[in-house]
Amino acid sequence: MSRYEAVIGLEVHVELKTDTKLFCGCSTEFGQEPNTQVCPVCLGLPGGTGVLNKKVVELATKAGLALNCAIGTYTWFDRKNYYYPDLPKGFQISQVFRPIAYKGYLDIDVDGRTKRINITRAHIEEDPGKLAHAGGSIAASHTSYVDYNRSGMPLIEIVSEPEIRSGDEAKAYLEKLKAILEYTGVSDVKMEQGSLRCDANVSVRPVGTTTLGTRTEIKNMNSFRAVQQAIEYEVDRQIDVLEDGERVIQETRGWVENKGITITMRNKENPDYRCFIEPELDPIELTAEWIEGVRATIPELPDARRKRLVAEHGLPDYDAGVITSSLALAEFFDAALQKYPDAKTISNWIMGELLRLLNARNMELNEAKITPDGLASLLQLIEKGSISHKIGKEVFETMFEEGQEPEQIVKEKGLSQISDEGQLARIIEEVIAKNPKSVADFQSGKKQAIGFLVGQVMKATKGQANPGVVNTMLQEKLGK
Amino acid sequence: MQLHTLLVHELSELMEKKEVSCEELTRDYLQRIGQVEDKIKAFLTVTKEEALAQARAMDEQRARGEALPPLAGIPMAINDNICTQGIKTTCASQILYNFIPPYDATAAARLKNAGAILVGKCNLDEFAMGSSTEHSAFYSTQNPFDPEAVPGGSGAAAAVAVGEAAFALGSDTGGSIRQSAAFCGVIGLKPTYGCVPRYGLISYASSLDQIGPITRDITDLALVLNTIAGRNAKDSTSASVDGPDFKKSLVNSVKGLRIGLPKEYFKTGLAPGVAAKLQEAVRKLVELGAVCEEVDMPHTEYAVPAHYIISCAEASSNLARYDGVRHGLRVEAEDVLGMFKKTRIRGFGAEVQRRIMLGTHALSTGNYEACYMKALKVRTLVKRDFERAFEKFDCLLTPTSPTTAFKIGAKAEDSLAMYQSEVFTIPVNLVGVPAMSLPFGIAEGLPVGLQLIARHFDEGTLLRVGYTLEQNTSEIRPKPGLSR
Amino acid sequence: MKITEQAVEQLALLSRLDLTAEDQTAHTKSINVILDYLDLLNKLDTSNVEPAAHVLPLKNVFREDRLQPSLAKELALANAPEEEAGAFKVPRIF
């Protein structure tokens, strides 16, 4: 066991799902032509003054409540001053002194136990623009290009307490956070589109001590997996530094995905953000009544839904945990259950086939063509004996890829199970005729020989014969 | 006809009676500009072609029998720190030497929609940081009464005084509208903070800046204010109420009005000529039935240092957007840091640099509490002085400035002395109440300004007192030598 | 409250101003004159006074989440000192 423990805090930036930006009416749509969603306000033109988007306050409050936070009844915006080409005003409008939400928590599963990670705060702030570098990387390029479409998009920054102890825990925290925000509907939480971004503060200390070690801030992680790996790398690196009798330097480090390492990011000065109250925006005062009104709009959250799946449908806790980890999956499950009331069977197919195919193809559920109704119909076909379980899997894959109804696939591909005794009798006759040795074995008392004969019938029917019916017919034919 | 000597409401009347066309009116003002601008240098840009085109369009509109808007054809000037779409707006700074806004400030748009015709953009101290236009990156404006005196912090008042525009829009962070109006013998109003939308006003100090009108009489002031005041969806700090009809405040009576005379404004440093004119104004108001009494405003002397800190702190942040990336000047360099530093040192004058650094100092770790927060707390104390005074009085009367227009060069090198020349106008910005400078006669050849201060959103009382004085004395409209 | 030339150097960096040594000396001098004057505020006891960042007691000034037209791309880029392919161009960051 290591003599060191890791101390990790995460800062997660989440883009809120609004039609317009934080302080202006420009669109928040992703992926548009550069600098086509800008105005005097978000372009930082001289004289541009903005007005707060009400929806942002609602969504931020909702997120805060879903994360078990207290909501600030009197908050305001501050300016964080620094120079960077993607920051059009030379300051970022944020909530430095009074966050809209604070003192919350979320629970994660670690090795079968539940661990509570406290959330320090969640505050509203504006996104800067986006830089593209001519040489690919920031260090290699002599020219960069700025697109301000993203400038002024509404974000909440969710800051955890440094209570995370490993890369695994960090990943679990992010997955839970993502699920909660997704359930709540405040964000698309798409890491690949940048609507969820994560920085990690990492330090290590000898086990048993309580003072914090010098920390580094890790940036540029583009997936939960990357966060996990970057933290693991950085913890090991810091332990090595300490073991070598050296000191960890407080700095910002970047994760280099293809090399699997963190490297120092050049930093010329100590930032002094000179934060002060934004004089161009007024304070926000929220009444308890209004806050409760927002609370009432929060749907069932992952933990509650998981408990419900266990209590109401008798699912194993593990299954329930997997299914509720994503809103889409949970909704898929519920919808399928409406049409086919066998929770465990549905769960088996989701946990087995559905997740296997999603992972193998690196797809999101909404990209797959299979519908909950389709799955329910498929399960009915299997239950009725129209197709075998094995054929069912084949049909499932077709539904996943192409989205037809299972009946149609079965019909088109001629996959339906043969239970018709007349049709089977002919094939059984042939099999008996071709395998006199096995027939003799069976008749002389080697009962297991019937398995081989059933297999031959199945083979002859390309798996479509109903094995139960075949077995019974063979036994009758061969005189038990 | 000497149209440029007429008032806005007189010109409107001529327009209404169709005795003059928009084009004639515009040409007369442009001609006047051609006559005096060499000396006065009130403008950074004269928009001759645009003005004529707009005037012709309006004449055509009238020829078609369409109704014209209320300020149709009235030539106006706008300070060059207020954005005008398609027309260069420089803030009198090298850093914006070529900036052409893609949008109109709300106040400018409202005037344009009301038919007013922009004849030019007025000079000012760079980013409005000063009280003399000597800190303009381009040139200084001259006082129309005395070629050796400053016009105050904006060329707009000078332009109105000599008839280069019938009225103007200025900005007031510490007193620019009021002081320049006082120095040039015209009327200048700093409305209540939030009364006129700030959208499109290039920020110097966001919590102090206000747009306001400069006119030659009170009726004109009411007309312009009616056009520009009122809520705007694009400005978070604009008041949520729509303005009243200010013409209703043109009442010729101050009977029973309680007017406070803050003792601290009449202490040492007041020029004898200014003091004498103030006494005269008080006598006149009493004669007209007002009740004038002294009032204590003990934190007055702290208003200037508090304002200094707040304005510099906000400016240090507001001026961070001038970095050579999106607009204005860029000085090329190897890397971004170099470009930022070279662009900003070349683009900003020494006074602006100094205020940026002072503001950065006030906000930096270690000074935030003792400097910036201290100033915000002192602001509360100054606010309380005003609140107490307004419990007893309907408005306050003070000199606009301790002296008449000072000489060019007298304070140009002394940053502090320049700042302190606005000692009587600064407290008003700290508190956000409305205040008006009203010309009241001449002392040693230069106009004297009275300052009237009222409660938040009570511009009406200022107009009423101004109107009454205007109707009952001959002191209100001094004519600069140049105007003849 | 006095400020050293080194402190002014730091302020200049924070403010992104490329001051020459001469500028630095001159600014240090003039800033100190002003700081001396600003010390006047320390005569006042403000320990029980609330700060006032705004002059009007406004709060909850909101706008609905409704789209407004953005600037035409040409206008958005019209003032750019350097532009390429619809983006604002800057020299290398580091």
Ligand SMILES: [Zn+2]
């Ligand atoms: Zn915008």
